[in-house]
Amino acid sequence: MSLPEALPEPGALYLAEIREQPAALRRLLGGRAELARIAAAAPGGLVRMVGHGSSDNAASFGVYAFGLLAGRTAIRDSISLTVYYDAKVDFAGSVVIALSQSGRTPDVLEYVTRARRQGAYTIAVTNDPQSALAQASDAVVPLCAGAEQAVAATKTYSNTLAALALLAAELGGRGDDIAAALEQGVDELERHLPLLERAAASLAVPFSSVGRMFAIGRGPEFATAREIALKLLETCQIAAEPLTATDLAHGPVAALDPLFPVWAVATDDQSLEVVVDAARRVREAGATLIASGPAAEAIEDAQYYLPVPRPADPLLAPLLSVVPGQLFAGAVARAKGLDPDRPRGLSKITLAR
């Protein structure tokens, strides 16, 4: 008689996948030659990114990666305009980048099919290179993240960021230096992960009764604010809303009070002053402030600090900045008695339209 297999700890898969991120990023870097070939075949027009959830959050980063590394206008395109409304959009010369971990998101697949038929060059960025999305596209960037079992995405998110950075770098003729900066960032992340885990866990108990939060960032780190807010929503049932540091002042600041904490992502780039200003307004409103990101210490007077190491290129900071948020969400979920591996009402592959 064999003993029944022990049930895993709640959140064990989620935590294991956060820890796998350095290894997953190194696997992606191993496919650089193929990324360079795909970029070389891309036409010169608008870069149209499509995806939902964490994939769409990664696309927010892509806007900056393509803009800064390649001088290209990249957009999070409207899926529904093409798929549901059948708008007569001119796709000629466009590069479509379809982001889907599973490669099975129905409306992303339909968007790619239509865009390709209308003359776009279509690239699938997916963790399943055999998926329907991969087959429907001109080119495939395999995420190489390995199987992701927790419902809340972690390593597929960071590998999507890295894939977009590398594609943009290749388009801008900066493949070598961005790949080197990425390698260095991965080493830093690996070195600091145990420390980040301990720091995030120490915040779990004070935040286990929180029901709502804002996450603010700007520039490339707006993607981080969006992704951390999504992790808090899906794993901890916290109504967390992402805002750019500037949009906070256009209304939402009025909702703040001491029971409405704000997570601020501060990074060493041209957005830092704006984020520091917004954090000051948060404190003036009496809200609890968590300062994170590589420039966390530039925010004065926060109650909590969760800094991350500085990458060699500040554009790559979102790969590091998201990790304390992933860890914090998992720790708060466990403190609330929730299982971050299997959030209520969610499935890994979202077939919702």
Added chain:
Amino acid sequence: MSLPEALPEPGALYLAEIREQPAALRRLLGGRAELARIAAAAPGGLVRMVGHGSSDNAASFGVYAFGLLAGRTAIRDSISLTVYYDAKVDFAGSVVIALSQSGRTPDVLEYVTRARRQGAYTIAVTNDPQSALAQASDAVVPLCAGAEQAVAATKTYSNTLAALALLAAELGGRGDDIAAALEQGVDELERHLPLLERAAASLAVPFSSVGRMFAIGRGPEFATAREIALKLLETCQIAAEPLTATDLAHGPVAALDPLFPVWAVATDDQSLEVVVDAARRVREAGATLIASGPAAEAIEDAQYYLPVPRPADPLLAPLLSVVPGQLFAGAVARAKGLDPDRPRGLSKITLAR
């Protein structure tokens, strides 16, 4: 000795400005000839809209207006990529539409200045045709909303929607029929406003203890979901997050419970089935559901219904759908003892960067 002037009721300005929307829209329609002239001068490239807060919400509608009426790709462009990061974006052939009620939003002004210098055709859509933004632009669309005194925008939001619809219609050669549909929609709105006021007010007490909500919509009505969420944040201190009906299923649905109500905007277009599906998931999660929009009755089993009349063209539905949300936010604010005219921590002209 003169008697001191009576202090206005809390929310009196906000409610008066909601009621002024039909008149404000008719004033905007009076400027159609100038709108047609501006559209005729616009080049054929990418339409780049920029703005914050309610202006950015209106831009979400603009994506659909330009896509559906003129077959043009219109985007909510990244302000910071140009203003803070100094990215080398190719503006030649682009149409920039800068949305700012005050015409004084600093980074929008800076964006327009740079984009114009780099070859974009720049249009300011503003309630102050003498503003710095108007002076910095090639062309000006005056919103003609009249002075807006409540901090939370209402009539400038709806006039911005209408201005975008008319510009898009002129670009697509459909100026006459969209103007006619708009006139009909304004008449319907005026007729139904007293009824909408009573219906929204009846919901205020049950919602006065709510701390968080989602607002869902898709297609052109995603703008409505965003704007209603912003009104709830700024006037009622409700942590309200806008989501597309599809994105709800990619994570956020896990946060729902009976104390987490959802406002769903249902409209008679190709997105209806998606919104109805999402509403079903909301009810399955046990959350309280408010069904609104011209197709509210297509959502089964909602606890509350706040329908609006059907406009002659479904694209114009957001002009009507936003109104119950504006009224609901004002009513809930008063039930909570807050003043929607002067939300804490906000000023009318946001000079935040």
